[in-house]
Amino acid sequence: xxxxxxxxxxxxxxxxxxxxxxxxxxxxxxxxxxxxxxxxxxxxxxxxxxxxxxxxxxxxxxxxxxxxxxxxxxxxxxxxxxxxxxxxxxxxxxxxxxxxxxxxxxxxxxxxxxxxxxxxxxxxxxxxxxxxxxxxxxxxxxxxxxxxxxxxxxxxxxxxxxxxxxxxxxxxxxxxxxxxxxxxxxxxxxxxxxxxxxxxxxxxxxxxxxxxxxxxxxxxxxxxxxxxxxxxxxxxxxxxxxxxxxxxxxxxxxxxxxxxxxxxxxxxxxxxxxxxxxxxxxxxxxxxxxxxxxxxxxxxxxxxxxxxxxxxxxxxxxxxxxxxxxxxxxxxxxxxxxxxxxxxxxxxxxxxxxxxxxxxxxxxxxxxxxxxxxxxxxxxxxxxxxxx
Amino acid sequence: xxxxxxxxxxxxxxxxxxxxxxxxxxxxxxxxxxxxxxxxxxxxxxxxxxxxxxxxxxxxxxxxxxxxxxxxxxxxxxxxxxxxxxxxxxxxxxxxxxxxxxxxxxxxxxxxxxxxxxxxx
Numbered sequence: 001x002x003x004x005x006x007x008x009x010x011x012x013x014x015x016x017x018x019x020x021x022x023x024x025x026x027x028x029x030x031x032x033x034x035x036x037x038x039x040x041x042x043x044x045x046x047x048x049x050x051x052x053x054x055x056x057x058x059x060x061x062x063x064x065x066x067x068x069x070x071x072x073x074x075x076x077x078x079x080x081x082x083x084x085x086x087x088x089x090x091x092x093x094x095x096x097x098x099x100x101x102x103x104x105x106x107x108x109x110x111x112x113x114x115x116x117x118x119x120x121x122x123x124x125x126x127x128x129x130x131x132x133x134x135x136x137x138x139x140x141x142x143x144x145x146x147x148x149x150x151x152x153x154x155x156x157x158x159x160x161x162x163x164x165x166x167x168x169x170x171x172x173x174x175x176x177x178x179x180x181x182x183x184x185x186x187x188x189x190x191x192x193x194x195x196x197x198x199x200x201x202x203x204x205x206x207x208x209x210x211x212x213x214x215x216x217x218x219x220x221x222x223x224x225x226x227x228x229x230x231x232x233x234x235x236x237x238x239x240x241x242x243x244x245x246x247x248x249x250x251x252x253x254x255x256x257x258x259x260x261x262x263x264x265x266x267x268x269x270x271x272x273x274x275x276x277x278x279x280x281x282x283x284x285x286x287x288x289x290x291x292x293x294x295x296x297x298x299x300x301x302x303x304x305x306x307x308x309x310x311x312x313x314x315x316x317x318x319x320x321x322x323x324x325x326x327x328x329x330x331x332x333x334x335x336x337x338x339x340x341x342x343x344x345x346x347x348x349x350x351x352x353x354x355x356x357x358x359x360x361x362x363x364x365x366x367x368x369x370x371x372x373x374x375x376x377x378x379x380x381x382x383x384x385x386x387x388x
Numbered sequence: 389x390x391x392x393x394x395x396x397x398x399x400x401x402x403x404x405x406x407x408x409x410x411x412x413x414x415x416x417x418x419x420x421x422x423x424x425x426x427x428x429x430x431x432x433x434x435x436x437x438x439x440x441x442x443x444x445x446x447x448x449x450x451x452x453x454x455x456x457x458x459x460x461x462x463x464x465x466x467x468x469x470x471x472x473x474x475x476x477x478x479x480x481x482x483x484x485x486x487x488x489x490x491x492x493x494x495x496x497x498x499x500x501x502x503x504x505x506x507x508x509x
Contacts, residue, residue, distance in 0.1 A: 111401040119408045126412060312497050315405050319494040322399035323472060326443065365443050366472045385503045386490045388483040 086342050093339035100332045104325050111321040122311045125304040132301035144284045148276065155279045162271055173261045176254050183251045190243040197237030204230035323366065330363050391436035391508050394418045396426040396452065398444040406439060406470070409497035410504065423447025427455055435465050437508045442471035442478065453485040466507040470495065
């Protein structure tokens with residue numbers, strides 16, 4: 001704020017003071033600009049700063065003209081000067097007002113669009129945070145054991161196929177044992193066959209001796225029969241031997257399979273332990289993955305909350321537009337009032353200035369406007385809620 | 389069922405700021421551009437609370453508040469004044485007219501939501 005803008009307007013002027021030249025009338029206008037520019041600056045936003053810079057710069061530059069004119073032409077006749085200034089005001093002030101209205105409209109439009117965009121962004125973040133909130137079960141120590149206990153029936157159901165398979169294998173081993181006993185019985189039968197063959201052979205041998213003793217007559221036929229019986233006995237003995245050998249081989253094979261099955265045999269308790277161990281490994285892997293996902297959800301939720309807090313500050317910042325509009329309204333109305341006043345008052349007194357400034361101050365709605373009007377130090381105050 | 393709050397303010401962007409804050413808190417919002425517009429919307433609809441500016445064209449917030457207190461269906465509807473006005477005389481006027489709270493702009497959206505939660509009937 002320039003020194004020109006910080007003049008003390010609180011001085012009570014004398015009603016009897018002499019009429020001021022037209023250039024002095026810019027004093028309340030300068031106060032108006034100071035108030036406007038100061039209030040723009042308090043919003044601390046680039047939008048309002050830009051608008052303030054453009055508008056107040058234009059106003060101050062334009063107001064400087066009659067000041068310079070006033071100082072460089074002090075000898076000029078007041079009447080002609082007043083007419084010139086009035087003409088200027090009547091043409092320039094409406095242009096300022098149009099600029100102010102355009103600035104208000106542009107600010108309203110721009111802020112409205114930004115608010116909609118930020119609003120959508122805020123909604124999206126809130127939804128993401130709520131979604132993450134719903135996915136917030138904790139995964140603590142012992143979660144794997146808890147999961148296994150909760151789903152013990154499911155784990156046990158995993159054992160059923162193994163138990164069925166084991167029962168079928170046991171039944172098969174039982175059958176093999178029964179077969180083995182039958183084979184042993186067959187072995188004994190084969191041994192009897194060999195004994196019978198050996199005995200038959202012995203009988204046939206004795207018959208052959210008796211046939212030789214009987215001589216060539218009836219004994220020769222009997223000798224042939226004895227020989228055939230001996231041949232049959234030998235073949236029976238060989239067949240018995242082969243049967244025994246085959247039976248031994250089959251029995252050995254069955255014994256080997258049975259022993260192997262018995263070696264692979266596990267108890268129900270062992271099966272359950274194996275199943276639980278594997279289920280635990282799977283559950284631990286799943287819990288680990290779930291914990292990782294939950295960590296991500298938690299981080300997402302925290303980020304969304306942080307962003308929402310930031311957005312709240314953004315929304316608060318956007319309130320500058322409402323304040324800006326109110327300030328511009330007051331400036332615009334006072335400019336119009338000034339333009340009208342100048343038309344009928346080519347000269348002013350100190351009393352006129354004081355009255356003008358007091359009327360202007362009564363239109364303020366914000367503490368900041370009063371602060372900047374007087375050029376005093378702004379007192380920071382936080383927004384609070386006062387309940388009645 | 390969501391509660392309904394009427395927001396009365398001549399600044400469209402400001403109404404948007406308030407609406408976003410309240411909608412996020414689960415409220416339905418009805419907007420009015422000034423006191424006269426708000427009077428036209430006192431048509432029997434259920435309003436659980438009204439957030440109202442003071443300085444507005446056509447009908448200011450304090451005049452609207454007095455009008456509201458004479459409306460049989462709405463005289464008990466709580467009103468929060470949300471305004472740039474911070475003068476004690478204005479606050480006293482609002483309190484006398486029946487306002488339940490006074491929030492000076494600029495405000496924190498969370499502060500407004502807390503106040504609405506507290507006063508909403």
